[in-house]
Structures are given as structure tokens and as C-alpha cells.
Amino acid sequence: MSFARPSRVQLLSGLLLGAGAMHFAAPKPYDKIVPHALPGSPRTWTYVSGVAEIGVGAAIAMPRTRRLGGLLAALLFIAVLPANVQMAADWTRNEKMPLWLRIGSYLRLPLQIPLITSALKVRREA
Template structure:
């Protein structure tokens, strides 16, 4: 079984980059906000981007890494419905777009495991 990455710096960088992307180019994120959520998709896009930035900052700091790693795992689970929405919407798109949209679904599992690994690594120090 492949080893789960545990680099806190890499996870913090990934989350920070995604948080910035939500603010700089929100339109693609707006498109995958599940329509069942109340309010504006843009509000959800900005809120999830802010959450990613906050969790990234928490992971970057050793004192808050354990809790922030757990928060990152929860965040990855929480944004899964957006990936499902993207896959559902991709049914009418090109095969390449469908492959990317459906390929993202199983990627949430290693992300959750990575965040939990970062959290456990911080807890043992």
C-alpha cells in the first residue's frame, strides 16, 4: 500500500493555492456549488476559499497543526458535494471534461488521509 504523504508544508501550500484561486478566479468554483445550497454560489466560493486559507495557516503553524489537520480533513469531506455536482454537470460535456470531473471524485480520499496524517504527525511531537 502506498504511503500517505505527511508533509505539512506541502498540504498548507496546496490549501493556500486553492484558497487564493477561489478569490482570483471564482467563476469555475461558482459553477460547481451545489444548487441545493441557500444563497449565492459566489458567497459559497469565497467562504470555502477563506476556509482553505485559514486551514492552511493553521497547518503552517506547529502549535495549531493537529487541529488544523483535522479541519482540513473535514473541509475535504465538506467540499465533496461540489465535486459530485461537477461530475453530474459533466454528463453533457466532452469525454475529456467528463474524465476530469469523474476522476476528481476518488481523489478526495487521499486528500482526507493526507490531512489526517499531518494531524497525527503533529500530535506525536
């Protein structure tokens, strides 16, 4: 039996829908990476970003809204970069954090680039 390879649209939509759902299923790790400079409760930002990810993932999944969804996904990936930087900084200072996670938190930062370019390709191809 062979399976078809998922498309860029399916991968990106699935990533966003899954990540967005995790903001509600297990919010504590997301609360911890909310940049300290943001006003208000970290949990509010966790939920807001979860709703944004679910909304953008759904927009990409729907042909009628895919073009807009691709643009919004690119903007969302840019918007969450400070949280990823915050996580890397916090994990680096945490001596209890395993070294491989501290290193991985920085290695993960450049992954935003292919996510952004993928989102823009989805927009272009819609």
C-alpha cells in the first residue's frame, strides 16, 4: 500500500491547527515563553495565539481563503519569533535544562525562515 505525500497546504494547515490546539490542551509551556515585555497575563497571550494559529490553519485549509491564509501564516510566524527568542534565552539561563534542549532552542530559530517561505508559497500558489 502506498500513501500520497501530503501537500504543502496540508502540512502547513495541519501544523498550525495542531499547534493552536496545543495552546489549549497544554497551555503552561506556551505561557512560559510569552515575552516578558508584553502586558497582561501570559495565559491570555497563549490563548490569543492559539486562536490565531487555529484560524490561520483553517484559512489555509479552505480554498476560498487560502491566499489570505498564506499571508496571515507568514505574518504569524514573524509575530511569534519573539516568543521563540524568549524561550531560547530562558532555557539558556536555566542550568537545570538539558544541554541538548538549550542548544536546540537556538537551532530552532532559523526554522522560522522555511515556515515563512512555505506560507508565502501557499499564498502564491492559491
